[in-house]
Amino acid sequence: MTSQIEHIPLLNKQFINSRWVASAGSRVLDVMNPYSEERIAQVTAGDAADVDAAVKAAQQAQPDWQALGGAARAVYLDGFADSLKARCKELITLSATNNGKPLAEAGIDLDDAIACYRYYAKQAKALDARQxxxxxxxxxxxxxRCYHDPVGVVGLITPWNFPLVTSAWKLAPALAAGCSVVLKPSEVTPLPEQVLAEIALEIALPAGVLNLLNGDGEGIGAPLTHHPGVDKISFTGSNRVGEAVMQAAATRTASVSLELGGKSPILVMDDADPAQAADWVMAGIYFNAGQICSATSRLLVHKDVAEALYAALAERMDALTLGDPLAEGTDLGPLTSARQRDVVQRYLDIAKQEGLAVVRDAQHRTLPTQGYFLAPTLYRDVPVESRLWQEEIFGPVLCGRSVASEEEAIKLANDSAYGLAATVISGDPERARRIGRQLKAGSIWYNSEQLVLPETAWGGFKRSGIGRELGPWGLSAYLEVKHLVGPEEV
Structure with missing residues (x-):
């Protein structure tokens, strides 16, 4: 489709040492609107020279930033929250345009990001008292005596599905701890995070504390993870890239935090209300068009309520409005990129080859004529050997299986290479909590939607990653513990 935009913005500069400077790279990447399929911006992909300049700026800034103390750093964190709130309407529109998520979902993302900066402002103040x-x-x-020192210079690599949220989860605790930062947004959705550099200038964040580099994994990601001046890497994304990050960090024994893939289960027990359960199942898989690492994409439903639940899900899926993310009332937007749409489509093709039983798919609705859309899809009685049951799809695809007992549900839930999240639905909250304690996952919800709170840890077991974000654990990820031992003062 030919773009109808007369002036395509070109982001050809990098934010280094509190200045926008010409990028050392020469390659230009297109930024797309996933609904209109138009090019809405271009980004000059940086290279190793940009990384080196940013790391040197961060190294120079870090000692003075640490010396400020937590209370002084908290002022800047509150400044980020205030400025994001002031730009609320602009950022919600920009996120919907660049990411494809509906306005309501973009609003939730922004609220969560603001809450994260507020939380770590408080944590920064509290850190002073712990020294x-x-x-x-x-x-x-x-x-x-125990002291908590910042790790140093950290490289933050964020994904395309929740740009402002995942950058807040990394940037806020890193700044609170006294680290200086080199931030690499995703080249797919770079537009929302540019505002962080603008805010840094607006609140007079000390030069070099935040450096923002545009580019892809080849030009920025790889040089950043290999750079000897980077003391820690925090990465959210695919297992394939996460493993490469680990390997690069291992060559210099640098610290890593990795939030990787998921194939999360949602357990609906025999005492659950099928109508209420259907609402929570829908929220767990079709939010952000299923492009969420914690998506509860494996449905384990007790056989006694299975038929009622599938009927309720079909009704709700039929009622979903697919369309323009900027239109009020849109429930499901397009996938964020043509590439991701094609990845998910390949799984739908595999489902046909495997002969999976369809409850709802593209045959049951008309898709918009433009945009990277796929129909919300639900399969039932999916064999555990199916690739759709085993692998992360990262799209609006739910696979269900019936179970005959609580024990079978727990066993199947834990039978996965991943362990990021899970949900348990039961008419008995005590039973739900008891089941939750037996699940191998980092975040487990019961009788609720996926509530991600700044006070509670985020991270997974097994192949879902290393370390935790959010809560005091998120702050600890950017701190080194130091003990001073000597004669007691008389």
């Missing part, structure tokens, strides 16, 4: 805490020791005449 020099006495540690109880049994040796007479000896005292030990």
């Amino acid at each position: 020099g805490e006495l540690v109880s020791v049994e040796m007479e005449g000896i005292e030990a």
Whole structure:
């Protein structure tokens, strides 16, 4: 489709040391609107020279940023929250345009990002009180004091599905801890995160504390993960790239935090209300068109309520409005890129080859004539050997299986290479919590939608990653523990 936009913005500069400077790279990447299929911007892909300049700026800035103390750093974190809130309407529209998510979902993302900066402003203040805490020791005449120092320079690599949220989850605790940062947004959705550089200038964040580099994995990601001046990498994305990040960090024993894939289960027990359960199932898989790492894409439903649940899901799926993300009332937007649409389509083709039983798919609705759309899809009685049951699809595709007992549901839920999240639905909250304790996952919801709170940890077991974001654990990920031990003061 030929773009109807007369002036295509070109992001040909990098934000280094609080200045927009010409990129050292020469390749130009297109930024697309996934609904109109139009090019809405272009980005000059940076290269290793940009990374080196940004890391050097961060290294120079980090000692003074650390020396400010947590209370002073908290002022800047609150500044990010205030400025994001002031730009609310602009950023919601921009996220819907660049990412394809409906306005309501973009609004939730922005609210979550703001809450994250507020939370870590408080954590930064509290960090001051923890410095020099006495540690109880049994040796007479000896005292030990504990300090929490920032890791140093950190490289933050964010994904395309939740740009403002995932950058907040990394940037806020890193700044609170006293780290300086080199941030690489996704080249697919780079537009929302450009505002972070604008805000840094607006609130007079010290030069070099935040550096933002546009580009892809080849030009920015790989040089950043290999750079000897980067003390830690925090990455959210695919397992394939996460493994490469680990390998690069291992060559210099650098710290890593990895939030990777998921194939999360949702368990609907025999005492659940099928109508209420259907609402929670829908929210767990079709939010953001299923492009969410914690998507509960494996449905384990007790046989006694299976038919009622499938009927309720079919009714709700038929009622979904697919269309323009900027239009009020749109429930499901397009997938964020043509590439991701094609990835998901290949799984739908596999489902046909495997002969999976369809409850709802593209045969049951008319898709918009433009945009990277796929129909919300539901299969039932999916064999555990199916690739659709085993692999992360990252799209609006739900696979269901009936179970005969609680024990079978737990066993099948845990039978996965991933362990990011899970949901349990039961008429008995105590039973739901008991089942949840037996699931191998980092975040488990019961009788609710996926509530991601700044106070609770985020991260997974097994192949879903290493480390935790959010909560005090997210702050600890950017801190080194130091003990000073010596004669007790008299």
